Amino acid sequence: EVQLLQSGAEVKKPGESLKISCKVSGYGFANYWIAWMRQMPGKGLEWMAIIYPGDSDTRYSPSFQGQVTISADKSINTAYLQWSSLKASDTAIYYCAREKDGTKAFDMWGQGTMVTVSS
Amino acid sequence: DIQMTQSPSTLSASVGDIVTITCRASQSISDWLAWYQQKPGAAPKLLIYKASILDRGVPSRFSGRGSGTEFALTIYRLQPDDFATYYCQHFNSYSGGPFGQGTKVDIK
Numbered sequence: 001e002v003q004l005l006q007s008g009a010e011v012k013k014p015g016e017s018l019k020i021s022c023k024v025s026g027y028g029f030a031n032y033w034i035a036w037m038r039q040m041p042g043k044g045l046e047w048m049a050i051i052y053p054g055d056s057d058t059r060y061s062p063s064f065q066g067q068v069t070i071s072a073d074k075s076i077n078t079a080y081l082q083w084s085s086l087k088a089s090d091t092a093i094y095y096c097a098r099e100k101d102g103t104k105a106f107d108m109w110g111q112g113t114m115v116t117v118s119s
Numbered sequence: 120d121i122q123m124t125q126s127p128s129t130l131s132a133s134v135g136d137i138v139t140i141t142c143r144a145s146q147s148i149s150d151w152l153a154w155y156q157q158k159p160g161a162a163p164k165l166l167i168y169k170a171s172i173l174d175r176g177v178p179s180r181f182s183g184r185g186s187g188t189e190f191a192l193t194i195y196r197l198q199p200d201d202f203a204t205y206y207c208q209h210f211n212s213y214s215g216g217p218f219g220q221g222t223k224v225d226i227k
Contacts, residue, residue, distance in 0.1 A: 033209060035216065045163065045218045045221070047216030050212060050216070057166065059212050059213070061215050062120065079131065097163075099160075103153075104169075104210040105153035105168035105173060105174075106163075107165045107168075
């Protein structure tokens with residue numbers, strides 16, 4: 001069974017750093033693109049970044065380039081999203097999702113990680 | 120950058136209705152268009168990819184069509200489980216993966 005299990009909710013202060021994770025099981029992690037999406041409270045979905053764990057090829061939405069870093073560790077089948085300095089506007093639910101092979105669609109999603117940034 | 124525009128933003132309907140949501144791309148995206156359903160407190164669920172192909176397990180009352188810049192998702196015989204928010208998305212690893220703004224289908 002394919003599963004994407006995300007790390008738990010986080011409460012941080014502005015300026016703090018954070019790394020959230022997405023642990024994958026049930027398929028060949030290295031062979032599928034993994035993306036991160038953001039959903040701010042009461043708002044729609046936004047695509048942030050994507051990585052191909054096999055060779056760590058990464059792409060970023062212009063809106064998020066320089067704001068976050070996506071990475072992956074093939075040895076533990078885990079993708080990451082990290083911030084070096086959080087802002088209150090980073091408060092959102094973050095989802096990881098797997099691209100369904102060659103379809104340009106995301107068929108498997110993590111359960112979401114709620115990140116709250118507040119002083 | 121490619122922009123995706125969905126309409127309407129909200130749609131009120133009754134069980135048994137046929138509802139259609141439209142999605143327009145700012146430039147041609149061939150048939151690289153996906154539709155997702157999201158319920159409150161849950162992750163999105165893939166319904167349709169490549170504009171018209173139902174993902175595994177998706178009921179046949181969902182139907183997608185379109186190519187180029189104009190796309191539509193139709194739900195035939197709306198069921199209580201279908202009241203949710205729907206998003207279109209075009210993903211391309213070189214240009215990104217913009218979503219439409221979402222369409223909330225609620226009970227009339």
